Amino acid sequence: MQMEGIVNNWHREPAPSSGQTSLADIAVEAGVSVSTVSRIANGDLGRASAATVAKVQRLIAERGYRPNPVGRSLRGGDSRLVAMLAPNLDNPAMAAIAASTEAALRAVGYVMILCDTHDRPDLQDEYLRAMRSRFAEGFIVVSAVASPELEASLDRREPIVFVNRRNPYGGGPFIGIDNRRAGADAADHLLACGVRAPAVIHPAELSSTIRERVEGFIDRLEERRPGLCVRRYDGPGGNHLDCGYAAAKRLTAEGGWPDGVLCPSDLMAYGLFRAAGEQGVRIPDECCPVGIDDNDLNDWIAPWLSSIKIPYRHFGDAIVTSLRDLRAGSSVGEVLLPHKLIRRRSGGETIEN
Amino acid sequence: MQMEGIVNNWHREPAPSSGQTSLADIAVEAGVSVSTVSRIANGDLGRASAATVAKVQRLIAERGYRPNPVGRSLRGGDSRLVAMLAPNLDNPAMAAIAASTEAALRAVGYVMILCDTHDRPDLQDEYLRAMRSRFAEGFIVVSAVASPELEASLDRREPIVFVNRRNPYGGGPFIGIDNRRAGADAADHLLACGVRAPAVIHPAELSSTIRERVEGFIDRLEERRPGLCVRRYDGPGGNHLDCGYAAAKRLTAEGGWPDGVLCPSDLMAYGLFRAAGEQGVRIPDECCPVGIDDNDLNDWIAPWLSSIKIPYRHFGDAIVTSLRDLRAGSSVGEVLLPHKLIRRRSGGETIEN
């Protein structure tokens, strides 16, 4: 036995492929066919004698056999692979979603491939194709954009879960929060702080997510303070940091600083904070921003930012549940996870709602 | 032909696998063998007549044929897959490394699988095995920990690039910065700021990276100010935020606040900042911290933190270069990328060195 292995390594040119023990290795050693080993390895114990089963199981354990997922994929759709498409990994919110999803998938035996689409439709398409040809069993698309291949995937009824931003073509499982209500909660918070001249900044092109947040905010303000003027400014798309900074500068150049601002993402609030710092405006005393996301770092270095916490840490579980339901054929709808306003003052102490 | 296809689809149970066009589809349609199509698709144009080549190329374009990477993997080690193993994706530094590496790999036609090892040896091992059995062509291990499977992989001479933290078993390609010099630069900065009672905080278990930074810092201080006492405190491992916070509290409880502190990672500096906020100590006026990493968010929300910028955005290119060299067989050594101190004062304006 030992000899055989050595000799094989010696006169074969390339390394024996993966170097892992395969069904064939076990089969040879046990003196049975590959089929038998495969069946036993998959728990079909009724098809072989007790003696054979014992022998094969012993060898499987001894040699540390593990079914090769590539062979399985090729055979038929059992790749145990799920692809997550996300715009920029740099965004801490994306990282949090990715981390929790990765853990949830691993817990059910799946491996996640994380693809950075840079928010570009062409890259989103490229990755959809690439992952399909790797037999990905499902797709998780965070902040999807409309793209031909996405539409094609939907037509083919491939399992796709949308996160954060709804399916641009409508329908399909969605994991997120109630964005309108989050906006409304932000409005309530600012009113409770005594704000009299509120404003909102946002990116020029509105995704469904941002639009809902902004509308929820404005509608609630109008409902509770009819006639109140809500100033609204946008900044260039792309990076939310730059966008928040630019929008804040436009906003304040044209009418001075508001005493309260909805920033529909924490990154935009950071942008506003920088603009304030440059102009010597004290945050949150002179202008009270409220963010949405509640980046984990806020507790550490942004004690001036009240923010609506989105439970990204729990997205993973919801996502894999939806994905499994979807693959099982049951119809899956929206999952709206609870959000919560986290109040902070500059002093540093956090007051949970 | 048509008939056959239909009949096949009719009495076969599962959907025809991936739904993508395969070599066989093209071959049937072109009336040639699979081998011929394969060769043409791979650019071996000398093995068929000009007419055949033209016909096949046309069909390949028309049907949008793309070689299936799973078939290729199975055939022999051409998976175009690289695995990155990283501890916690939450750390913004990891996210930056992952993002740049992903882009660099994509540019050369590779796909990256990102695995979160949570800094646990058992998960690191699990992922090494899983990725090997998916025929990953290389491994990028960020902040590696010692583990049996890693040692085994090294013995098998699998292509592994170490990032940020050196190979715990010694040797091998490494991408990072000159950590001793970074520590020394931090010392120079604090001295330039007129610091007289410096300190350093760090995690209780020292990785090679952190140890080098701390040693470089202390050695430089002793060299320039012989006899100067450098207070040194550690905090519990795990999360650098908590660690920095705990270490700062221990440090200040036992001897008051120092006027300058080396925090060997930005996250530890954030921990210290929180402790300072709770105790009403003004940063950086009363205590001047210097971090290492220079998180991108510093410019936005931590204008009080001078930090040594590590060019994570450029790690990707260096990593894939090393990986390719490694696979090509050339001996690859360490790559130390240039770092740079970024000076900041609370006011917000950044002064580049």
Added chain:
DNA sequence: ACAGTTTAGGCAAACGTTTGCCATGTTCAA
């Protein structure tokens, strides 16, 4: 004793590639 059933397990196809080797047919030079 004989048909029928169960037990134990092997065969081979299929998934999509790649590639060494073989088989024709044509062209060319001596």
Added chain:
DNA sequence: TTGAACATGGCAAACGTTTGCCTAAACTGT
């Protein structure tokens, strides 16, 4: 005219699985 060289392209194995179907032999019941 007869090899040799070249052009063109197919065959089949291999990678690692899974699974429908087949084949024996060994039982079971009457």
